[in-house]
Amino acid sequence: MGVSERKEREKIEMKELIKAAALKLFLEDGVAKTSIRNIADEIEYSPGTIYLYYKDKDELLYEVQSNAFGKLLEVFRENATHNDPVERLLEISRTYITFGLNNPELYDLMFIIRAPTNVDEEIHKANGGNCLDFLTDCLAACAEDGRLVVPNVQVATLQVWATAHGLVSLNLRCRLKVMDASEEEIPNILMATMESYIRSVTK
C-alpha cells in the first residue's frame, strides 16, 4: 500500500512549499518583517499549519539558512577556480563580500541574526560547514606552498573570515556611517581593504 509513501512525499513537498514562501518573503520584505502569518497567507494556509511541519520559527529559519549556505558554496565554486591558492583566496574573499552586499537578507540569516542558532546543538554544526571547509582547504593549500605569513591554518581561516564578515556586517548594519565615505564608494573601499589585507598576510 503506497499511501504512507505518498504521504511522506506530500509532507516533504509541504515543507518545501513553506520554505520557498519564507525565502520569497525574506527577499521581498526582509527577515525581520516576515511573520508566520505572512508566510501562511502567502501559501494560503492558516498559521497553525506551519507548526505541523516546523517545530517553531527558528527551525524554519534554520532550514532557509541551510539553503542560503548552499547558494554561497555555489558561487564559491563558480568564482574561486584559480590554481594558485593565494589568487583563489582572493577570489573567495571577493565572492564572499559581493554575496553579502548583494544578498543582505540572506547574509543576515546566515551570519548575523541570533535566531537559527537556537536549534539543537548537534544539528546546528551542519549549516555553514561546507562553506568554511572551502575556505579552510584554500588556506591549507596556501600554507602547503609556504605562502602564509602566519602558517597556522586555523588562525589564518579565522582571520580571513573575521575580516570579510567584519567589513560586510559593519556595512549592513550601517556602522560605517561614522567614517567619512560616501554611500556609493563603500563597496569599493570594502573590497580594496580586503584585498590589501590578503596581500599583507600572504607572500
Add this chain to the structure above:
Amino acid sequence: MGVSERKEREKIEMKELIKAAALKLFLEDGVAKTSIRNIADEIEYSPGTIYLYYKDKDELLYEVQSNAFGKLLEVFRENATHNDPVERLLEISRTYITFGLNNPELYDLMFIIRAPTNVDEEIHKANGGNCLDFLTDCLAACAEDGRLVVPNVQVATLQVWATAHGLVSLNLRCRLKVMDASEEEIPNILMATMESYIRSVTK
C-alpha cells in the same frame, strides 16, 4: 521665577532615570527581551510616560548606545597607553575584544543590532565617532613611524576594526560553532588570531 529651570532639571533627571532602568534591564535580561513595558515597570511609571521623554524605542536605545561608547572609550584610555604606536594598537585590539566578550549586550547595541541606526542621519554620526578616532589616531601614528605594511590609514583602520568586530560578533552570534574549538578556549583563539593579524600588518 525658577520653576521652568527646575522643570528642565526634572526632565533631564527623568530621562536619566529611564535610561538607567533600560541599561539595567539590558544587562540583566538582554536587549532583545527588554520591552518598553518592562522599563516602565522598573521605574514604576506607565508605558506611555516613556514616550513623553523619548520619541520612540530607537531614540532610547541610541542614548544607551551613546553611554556604551563612552565606556568603551574609557577602557581604551585606561588600557591603551603604550608609547610605541604598534604596541598601543595591540592594546586597543585586546581591549576591544575583551570589552565585546565581557559586555555582549552592550556590544550588541553598539555594533550588531539594527535598531539605533534609525535615528536621524545627522544626529547619528555622533555615536562611536570618538572610539573610531582613538583607533584612527593610533594607526596614523603607526603610519607616521613607517610601521604599517599598508600605509593607507583609512584602509588600515577599517581592517583592524573589521577583524576585531568580525571575531567578536561571529562569536557572540554563535557562528564559530562550526569550527572545532571548545567553548572555553575560544577567547584565547580570538585574541591570538587578532594579535597575529596585527603582527602581520605592522613592522
Add this chain to the structure above:
DNA sequence: CAAATTTACTGAACACTGTTCAGTAAATTT
C-alpha cells in the same frame, strides 16, 4: 459498502510587543 479511526487543517485564544491618545489629577499661573 458503512462505520470507526486517523490525519490534516483551521482559526480563535493567549500572552506578548511598540505606540497612541482621550481622560484625569496635580501643579502653576492668572
Add this chain to the structure above:
DNA sequence: AAATTTACTGAACAGTGTTCAGTAAATTTG
C-alpha cells in the same frame, strides 16, 4: 479662587509567535 498648563495614566490598536479544541476529509477496519 478660578483658569490654565503640565505630567501622567491605562485602555486600545495592530501586530508578533505559539497552542489547541474543533472539524472535515481521507483512510482503515469490520
